[in-house]
Amino acid sequence: MLTLLIENNGAGGFFTELSRPMVLGKATQEHQDLWASLLEAQRYTLGLLRPGASCRDIFANYNGYLRAKKLPEERRLQCHGQGYDMVERPLIRQDESMSIAASMCIVVHPGVKTDRQFMTIVDNYLIGPDGPGECLHRSPKSIIEIF
Numbered sequence: 001m002l003t004l005l006i007e008n009n010g011a012g013g014f015f016t017e018l019s020r021p022m023v024l025g026k027a028t029q030e031h032q033d034l035w036a037s038l039l040e041a042q043r044y045t046l047g048l049l050r051p052g053a054s055c056r057d058i059f060a061n062y063n064g065y066l067r068a069k070k071l072p073e074e075r076r077l078q079c080h081g082q083g084y085d086m087v088e089r090p091l092i093r094q095d096e097s098m099s100i101a102a103s104m105c106i107v108v109h110p111g112v113k114t115d116r117q118f119m120t121i122v123d124n125y126l127i128g129p130d131g132p133g134e135c136l137h138r139s140p141k142s143i144i145e146i147f
Helices: 029-048 055-068
Strands: 002-009 015-024 079-081 088-092 105-108 111-113 118-120 123-128 131-135 144-146
Touching: 002 118, 015 029, 015 105, 015 118, 015 123, 029 055, 029 105, 029 111, 029 118, 029 131, 055 088
Parallel strands: 015 144
Antiparallel strands: 002 015, 079 088, 079 105, 105 123, 111 118, 123 131
16 A cells, blocks of 8 residues: 655646555555545544634644544644645644634645554645635545556
8 A cells, every 4th residue: 555645736836735545456444444534534624624713723623533533643734724835824733823714725634544554635625604615636535446
């Protein structure tokens, strides 16, 4: 298993990211279970990204969610803004003073490391007046199996 992570900017200069796990052959049940937990973690995070939401509170709530699911807490950067730089504020972590605002481009990248593997999903979303809109990428949210 490996993780394909694409981080680049387009013709307008704006950065986005995309990541999917890839396996040679068929994904194991262990892979599928971890993937399902990442999709759920991403959905949970998207529910927190509302205009006016405190980034510190989002980070604390997300770590509470991980603890409840018996997953390791996030110790790095949970998600962040993107624009002309790869990593821009707001930073969803414990020391960020900014809040989420409409029209921000936010990359959401939950990752889980176990004793046997590391897996992540990375996607970008524009924040609308009621929260995130559709995912900016059209890549299927699935493990890529290569036969």
